[in-house]
């Protein structure tokens with residue numbers, strides 16, 4: 001009984017999301033394909049993965065839609081899991097990803113995190129080329145005069161991340177830009193449940209918009 005109840009709840013959520021998807025992801029603009037997908041068994045890992053890729057792009061490479069949808073390919077498993085839990089717990093705000101994540105059971109969540117970690121399509125790039133050298137300097141050395149630590153100190157010299165610290169290499173530049181500019185409105189939203197997002201807050205607050213644009217450009221071309 002419990003199974004049926006949660007399963008139909010999940011299906012209702014998925015149908016609603018597919019309507020939302022038509023508006024932002026051209027990959028599901030074909031209604032026949034959407035219907036075929038709806039008929040697939042929703043609880044299988046490949047079906048869920050395909051569903052994530054409708055928004056996050058083929059092989060989780062990221063997608064520039066109405067707003068940027070982040071690359072998940074090669075992302076750290078622990079980071080992926082923590083963010084999916086953060087959406088569910090509203091530690092991180094995003095209505096779309098709340099709806100997606102709250103229906104994932106722990107087994108599915110781990111399987112998807114492992115699968116996306118293992119993918120390695122080439123980055124989409126797209127950052128402003130002439131800003132790359134400035135961005136590299138910020139990433140590798142920080143901004144000492146503004147008390148900003150080197151990004152590389154936490155995210156690694158090649159921006160691969162580790163554990164709950166995300167990989168940034170190959171991330172969409174407009175996504176990186178939006179996240180850094182909006183940090184305190186989106187992350188660590190439950191004061192009684194402080195999380196690791198707090199260590200990024202001072203960094204995000206201290207960077208100027210041109211610095212954010214430069215570092216995002218540099219990251220977008222890293223493999």
Ligand code: HEC
Nearest residue numbers: 017021048051052055069070080083084094096097100112
């Ligand atoms: C309807 C579109 C849509 C679908 C389907 C979707 N996502 Fe997302 N996802 C988004 C958007 C948009 C964001 C960016 C949220 C933000 O800007 O903070 C996002 C963000 C994420 C993030 C945070 C990434 C980061 O770098 O912090 C993870 C993890 C994630 N999605 C995993 C998944 C998984 C796993 C699935 C499939 C079960 C999935 N998403 C399906 C739209 C979608």
Ligand code: HEC
Nearest residue numbers: 149150151154164165166176179187196197199200203215
């Ligand atoms: C003290 C360690 C630390 C330093 C220094 C640091 N970061 Fe982070 N960063 C983190 C952690 C931890 C997270 C994960 C936050 C979360 O869970 O919400 C993160 C998350 C991010 C994200 C969000 C990624 C996503 O997929 O949504 C971006 C973008 C980012 N950092 C960029 C930078 C940049 C650029 C710099 C240097 C100017 C930097 N970070 C320096 C620890 C650090």
